[in-house]
Amino acid sequence: QDFYLSQNGFAHDGLIASRLGLAAIPVAAETISLLTLLELAKLTNVKLHFMRLSTAKGVEILQQNEYKNNITYDVNIHHLLMTENNINYFDTNAKFVPPLRSENDRQSLNKAIINNDNVAITSDHTPISAENKLLPFGEAKAGASGVELLLPLTLLWAKQNQVSLLEAIKKITAIPAKIIRTAVNDDSEKNLQNLGTLNIGGNADLCLFDENEAWQICEKNLKSRGKNTPFFNETLNGKVKLTIIDGRIIYSDL
Numbered sequence: 001q002d003f004y005l006s007q008n009g010f011a012h013d014g015l016i017a018s019r020l021g022l023a024a025i026p027v028a029a030e031t032i033s034l035l036t037l038l039e040l041a042k043l044t045n046v047k048l049h050f051m052r053l054s055t056a057k058g059v060e061i062l063q064q065n066e067y068k069n070n071i072t073y074d075v076n077i078h079h080l081l082m083t084e085n086n087i088n089y090f091d092t093n094a095k096f097v098p099p100l101r102s103e104n105d106r107q108s109l110n111k112a113i114i115n116n117d118n119v120a121i122t123s124d125h126t127p128i129s130a131e132n133k134l135l136p137f138g139e140a141k142a143g144a145s146g147v148e149l150l151l152p153l154t155l156l157w158a159k160q161n162q163v164s165l166l167e168a169i170k171k172i173t174a175i176p177a178k179i180i181r182t183a184v185n186d187d188s189e190k191n192l193q194n195l196g197t198l199n200i201g202g203n204a205d206l207c208l209f210d211e212n213e214a215w216q217i218c219e220k221n222l223k224s225r226g227k228n229t230p231f232f233n234e235t236l237n238g239k240v241k242l243t244i245i246d247g248r249i250i251y252s253d254l
Contacts, residue, residue: 001098002036005029010138012084012099020090022137025099027055034061042067047183052076052124054098056108063112072179075109076124077153078144078230081160082106086230092133092140093230096124110161113171120176121157123150127226145224149217149231151209152238165211173207204247213239 009025011017017024034050038061041048050073053059062071078096083103086094094100113119126143133140146153150172158168177196184192194202216235219227243251 001025001029002033005032006098010095010099011087012101012105014084014102016084016087020087020137022087027057027101027105030055030058030098031061034058038065038067038071041070046070047072049073049179049183052079052098052122053109053112054079054101054105056105059108059112063116072118072120072182074120074122074176074179075113077121077146077150077157078124079106080110080113080121080157081153082230087137090137091230092135092137093144093228093232095137095140095142096144097142110157114161114163117175118179119171120179121150121154121171122176123147125150125224127224128228129226130228133228143226144229145222145226146229148222148224148240149229149236151240152215152236153231155211155238156236204244206242206244207240208242209238209240211238213237215239 006025006029009023009029011020011022011024013024013026030053037048037050047070048067050062050071053062053073053075062068062073065071076096079100082094082100083106084100086100113121123146124143125145125147127145128141128143154168154172155165157163158165174196180195181193195205214235214237215221216233217229217231218233222229239253240251241253242249
């Protein structure tokens with residue numbers, strides 16, 4: 001985000017922000033920053049990864065840019081499921097950076113995710129303490145606990161968009177790993193070259209989950225220090241049962 005266009009804003013520059021009297025962050029805050037970084041990337045011939053894209057115009061710029069073959073980006077799962085309407089009644093759990101955008105932006109982000117193998121879905125895990133959320137909207141900190149909810153929210157997204165289970169899981173596993181592998185050129189980082197794959201001799205990084213198990217998003221069921229999420233008290237399907245990293249069990253709910 002361009003600092004000068006976003007520093008005093010809290011919400012998307014649209015009807016909701018106007019009705020609630022909230023200082024807004026325009027789409028231009030994202031697009032100007034994107035264009036600046038793209039020009040610098042061309043000059044320096046570097047690969048570029050953009051985090052948390054949030055606008056339809058941003059997607060258009062990246063897809064049409066002559067430098068697009070050296071570009072990857074990701075989208076926060078909340079921006080795929082929610083819009084500016086979710087901040088209604090000043091819900092601080094729906095306050096993000098960048099802010100939740102319009103329905104048109106959400107639809108464009110969804111199309112980009114579905115049709116592009118260089119775009120990942122991320123949790124944007126930003127746990128915030130309760131005292132920093134129980135404040136007026138403008139003073140509350142932006143962010144939400146996301147890593148524990150990435151699986152069920154991605155499964156929800158897949159159901160809404162008629163995306164297969166395999167393709168949905170790729171968006172939060174194989175594609176992020178591919179982005180990391182693309183960025184690694186140093187031979188000393190050969191251990192990263194097997195990320196996101198299931199190969200003999202590769203990293204034993206595995207996750208076992210039950211796609212149909214329903215669980216309620218509530219304080220006692222969240223392990224993160226931050227218990228805030230716009231999906232609080234909702235029931236979602238998809239529960240992680242076992243997590244293995246480099247052959248070691250680090251989480252078990254079996």
